[in-house]
Amino acid sequence: MWLSILGLILGISLGLLTDIQIPPEYANYLSIAVLASLDTLFGGIRAHLQQVYDDKVFVSGFFFNIALAAGLAFLGVHLGVDLYLAAIFAFGVRLFQNIAVIRRIILTKWAEKKELRETQG
Amino acid sequence: MKNPKKSNRRFSKSIIFSLVFLVLGFIMAYSFSLSQAEKNKSGYTGGAFFEQEERFRGQLIEQQERNKDLRAELEEKQAAVQKYEQSFSDGPDRFSDYADEAESLRRYVGALPVEGDGLKVTLQDGEYDGNSENPNDYIVHESHVFQVINELYISGAQAISVNGQRIDGNSYIVCTGPVITVDGVQYPAPFTIEAIGKSDVLESSMKLSGGVMDQLLNDNIIVTLDMGQKISMPAMLSES
Numbered sequence: 602m603w604l605s606i607l608g609l610i611l612g613i614s615l616g617l618l619t620d621i622q623i624p625p626e627y628a629n630y631l632s633i634a635v636l637a638s639l640d641t642l643f644g645g646i647r648a649h650l651q652q653v654y655d656d657k658v659f660v661s662g663f664f665f666n667i668a669l670a671a672g673l674a675f676l677g678v679h680l681g682v683d684l685y686l687a688a689i690f691a692f693g694v695r696l697f698q699n700i701a702v703i704r705r706i707i708l709t710k711w712a713e714k715k716e717l718r719e720t721q722g
Numbered sequence: 723m724k725n726p727k728k729s730n731r732r733f734s735k736s737i738i739f740s741l742v743f744l745v746l747g748f749i750m751a752y753s754f755s756l757s758q759a760e761k762n763k764s765g766y767t768g769g770a771f772f773e774q775e776e777r778f779r780g781q782l783i784e785q786q787e788r789n790k791d792l793r794a795e796l797e798e799k800q801a802a803v804q805k806y807e808q809s810f811s812d813g814p815d816r817f818s819d820y821a822d823e824a825e826s827l828r829r830y831v832g833a834l835p836v837e838g839d840g841l842k843v844t845l846q847d848g849e850y851d852g853n854s855e856n857p858n859d860y861i862v863h864e865s866h867v868f869q870v871i872n873e874l875y876i877s878g879a880q881a882i883s884v885n886g887q888r889i890d891g892n893s894y895i896v897c898t899g900p901v902i903t904v905d906g907v908q909y910p911a912p913f914t915i916e917a918i919g920k921s922d923v924l925e926s927s928m929k930l931s932g933g934v935m936d937q938l939l940n941d942n943i944i945v946t947l948d949m950g951q952k953i954s955m956p957a958m959l960s961e962s
Contacts, residue, residue, distance in 0.1 A: 608740030612747025617755055628760070631753045638746045656735060663742050667749075 629678070629685050630671040636692040637666040643699040650706045666692075800833070829881070832890045832958030836881050840953040841924040843870055846912040848942035860942035862911045864897040870915050871895075873934040877927035879917035881955055885909045886916075888958040921949040 623631075641663040648654040670688045677684025807821035828834045845867065848860030871882055871889065882889045884904050896903045901910045917924055925947055928935050938945050 604736045605739040605743045608742075608744040609747040612744035612749075613751040615744075616748040616751025616753075619752060619755075623756070628753070628756055631749065631756065634749050635753050638749055642746065656738065660738050660742060663745070667745075 630674045633670040633674050633685055633688050633692075634667045636689060636696070637670040638663060640692040640696045640699070641666050643696055643703065647699045647702050647706075650703060804834075832881070832888045835955060835957045836918060837952060837954040838880075838918040839921050839950070840879070840916060840918040841874070841921045841928070842948035842951060842953065843874075843915045843917075843928065844912050844944075844946040844948070845870065845915070845938065846944040846946070848944060861900070862913060862943055864895050864902045866938055866941065866943060867895055867902060867913055867915065869934050869937065870928075873927060874915070874917040874919070874924055877919070877924050879919040879924060881918045883916045883955045885914050886956065888955050890958055916953045916955065918953055918955070925949050 641659070644662065645654065645659040648659070670685075670692065673688050674685035677687075804825075807824060825834075829836050845862045847862055850860075867884065871884075874882055884895070887904050887907060887909075889904070893905050894903075898908065901908045902913070903909075927933070928947060930936075935945055935947075
């Protein structure tokens with residue numbers, strides 16, 4: 602747990618401190634990568650709450666989704682098709698769905714807890 | 723046997739997680755800083771000549787303001803150095819001698835404003851002469867200014883200024899049409915050449931028969947000599 606928080610802080614500081622300039626047309630890929638990683642993260646949280654979580658799926662999904670999204674955007678730029686829109690759409694929709702599921706699970710858990718307390722008290 | 727294996731697995735799991743979070747944090751922070759940089763860049767839309775000019779003007783004004791600041795700082799520093807040297811003179815004699823020498827040298831090179839007795843020479847264009855076809859025959863040229871300055875230096879002037887601007891070894895005087903340019907600053911006639919030194923010596927050397935004054939009068943220039951005045955000159959800090 603602490604190690605992962607340390608990793609997050611390290612990553613953020615590394616990202617803020619890097620001075621590498623990339624051409625603006627590649628900024629698209631980065632935004633898609635951000636979206637993909639967020640999607641995978643929330644997917645992982647949802648899977649954990651639904652007790653179907655698996656390490657390998659999560660980690661492989663995390664890196665593979667990032668690579669796939671960036672690759673798709675790259676391909677789209679070179680084909681002249683806005684393929685990154687597809688990635689943004691897919692990940693955006695999934696992100697919202699995942700968050701909705703997480704919210705519902707947490708709500709039901711909370712309601713169960715409350716009921717349990719009332720029956721006990 | 724079972725427990726260490728389990729903790730080992732947990733350890734590797736947390737390693738993997740930290741790696742994942744590292745990548746996540748890096749990507750997010752990097753894209754954040756990138757979009758921030760983009761925002762800064764988009765202030766200048768480019769292309770239009772007008773905007774470019776405006777931008778350059780802004781830069782120029784910035785530079786000039788910085789120059790002004792730096793000049794003020796320089797003056798401050800010089801004052802500080804002078805003060806420091808004066809504080810030496812309270813100490814051993816050697817130091818005070820050095821300080822005095824530095825001070826006098828500084829006066830010579832024009833780094834300090836100076837004041838003293840001297841001679842003031844005013845060169846004025848001659849009266850308009852209808853008979854003369856060439857106006858060059860009765861206006862002051864830069865060579866006349868040269869002559870006067872040279873003569874003053876020869877007769878022992880310690881500091882010379884033209885129209886209130888200090889002259890030193892690197893100064894230049896150019897004829898630019900009807901005016902003359904002294905170290906990049908233009909002046910019209912009449913020219914006031916001030917010299918600090920022994921005013922009687924300076925005056926008599928100007929008035930030598932066949933000397934500078936006679937030559938100037940020969941060229942139809944109105945020359946006025948003014949002696950016995952306190953002459954003060956600014957420091958040589960011209961913007962060239």
